Amino acid sequence: MGKPTGFMEIARAENPYRSEAARLHDFEDLHIHQPADARRAQASRCMNCGVPFCQSDFGCPLHNLIPEWNDLLYRGREREALARLLQTAPFPEFTGRVCPALCEKACNLENAGSFAYGKAIPDKAGDGDGSNQSFEARHLALTNRDNELYLIETGFEKGWIQPRIPRIRTGRRVAVVGSGPSGLACADLLNRLGHEVTIIERADRAGGLLMYGIPNMKLPKSVVERSIKLMEAEGVRFLLNAEADASIMDEYDAVALCGGAKKPRALNVAGIFAVDYLTAATKAVLSGDEPLISAKDRHVVVVGGGDTGNDCVGTVLRQGCASVVQLEMMPAPPVERLPGNPWPEWPRTLRTDYGQLEAIHRQGGDPRIYETTVRRLLPDAIETVKLRGFDPIPGTEQTLPCDLMLIAAGFVGCETATAERFDVRLNKRGCMMPDDGGHHLRGNLFSAGDMRTGQSLVVRALADGRAAAVEIDRYLRE
C-alpha cells in the first residue's frame, strides 16, 4: 500500500511546467519530467484505500489498477508496475500526457485536501515551497497521471516495450474506420485477440485528434508516431489518405466506425474552426513550413472558453500573435466546489490552463471574458455583447480588434456524410449510438468513441474502443 505514512510526510508534486518565458518560444513538451526518486516518493503516498474511488466509475474510465501499480512503483519494481498498468491501459503514453486525471479528482486524499483548502492553511515557514505546510495541507491527491507516464516512458527507454505479436490468428478480418484513440484501442485489442485488423484513415497521418487537434506541446507527435509504429510491428495495417465507404462491410467480417465527432457548432458570424486551425498549426510544426493559417502579428479572438479554446490560445501565442482574447458565453465557474457538486464528482470549478497562464504572462491578464459573445464582424474588429443567460444585454456592446477569429464553441456530433454512406440514423446528439446503448449498430457494423458518444476525452474514447472490441470479438466467435 505504498508507505503507510507517505501521504503525511510527502507533499503532492506534479511534473512542473517549463516556465512561460521558455516554453512560449517553441512547440516542445510543456512539462519537465521528474526522475525515478521523485516518482517513487509520489507513489508512496497512495493509501490503498478500502474503497479506491480512483478506480471507480467516478475515477478512471479504464479502471486502471492504480493502488497496485503505485505500490510496485514505490518499491522500485517498475517493470511489474508497468505490467499491471498495461493490463487495462492501452496507451499510457497518451493518457499520461493529456488525461485530465479523473482518478486524481476522485482520490480520497483529494477529498481530505478539499477540507484543508477550505480552511486555507498557510505555509507556516512562509517561504512558499510547501515544505513546512501543516499536516492537513498535505492531504492532496496522488499524481497518478505523472506516475503512469513515468512507468511507460521507463518501459520504452529500457526496451521493455517490444511488439507483442499474437501467436494464433483467427483468420477473421476487421476494418476500423478512424485512427483516433477509440480506433487505435479497438484495433489494438482485436489484434491481440488474433483478428486481422486494418485501420482506414482519411488523414495523411494516423492518430485522429491525438495527431491533428491536441497541440504538439501537450502531446508531442513523435510519441503518437512511436505508438503507431509499434502497432504496425504487431500486425495492424494502416491505410492512410483513404475514405471509408459501405463497400467495406462486404470486404471485412466486421467494421468498427470510430470516426470521431468533429462537427463544429457554427456561430452567427464566419470564422475559422478551431480544429482546422490547430491541424494547420501541427502540420507546420511537423514540416517546418509556414502554417497555412498563421496568427503572426494578428489580433486574435477565440470564441469559446473551454479546453479547445485554451489550445488555440497557447498556439496563437507561439505563432507570435499581436494579442489574444477568449470569449465565453457562460459565467466564470466558482473557485470552490458548490454543494451540488461534491467529491468524488469531477469538480466544476475554475481552471486556468497552460494557454491562459501563458497569456497572463505575455499580456498581463487572463484572456477570458465571460458572459460575452460576438455580435457582428466589423473591418479588422468585432462587436461583442454581454449576455444574461443566452440573451444579449442592450447597451453592453464593445469593439475588440480582430483580424483572426477562431471558433471553439463546441461540437454537435459526427459528420453526416459518413452516417449517410453507412446508412446509420444519428441520435439527438448527432451520434451513432445504438438504441440499446451498446456498440452493435446492425449486421457486421459497430461504432465506438466520440462517433458513438459525442465529443469526450481521450481516456473515454480508449475505454469505448476496447468495449467495442469485446463486442466485435463476441460477434466474430458466434
Ligand SMILES: Cc1cc2nc3c(=O)[nH]c(=O)nc-3n(C[C@H](O)[C@H](O)[C@H](O)COP(=O)(O)OP(=O)(O)OC[C@H]3O[C@@H](n4cnc5c(N)ncnc54)[C@H](O)[C@@H]3O)c2cc1C
Ligand atoms: C483541440 C482538441 C483538444 C483536445 N484535448 C484533449 C485533451 O487534452 N485531453 C483529452 O482527454 N481529450 C482531449 N480532446 C478530446 C479528444 O481528443 C477526443 O475525445 C478523442 O480524440 C476522440 O477519439 P475518437 O477516436 O473517437 O475520434 P477522433 O480522435 O476524432 O478520430 C477520428 C478519426 O476518424 C477519421 N475519419 C472520420 N471519418 C472517416 C471516414 N469516413 N473514413 C476514414 N477516416 C475517417 C478522422 O480523420 C479522424 O482521424 C480534445 C479535443 C480537441 C478537439
Ligand code: SF4
Ligand atoms: S488514464 Fe486518466 S483517469 Fe485513468 S489512471 Fe491515467 S490519469 Fe487517471
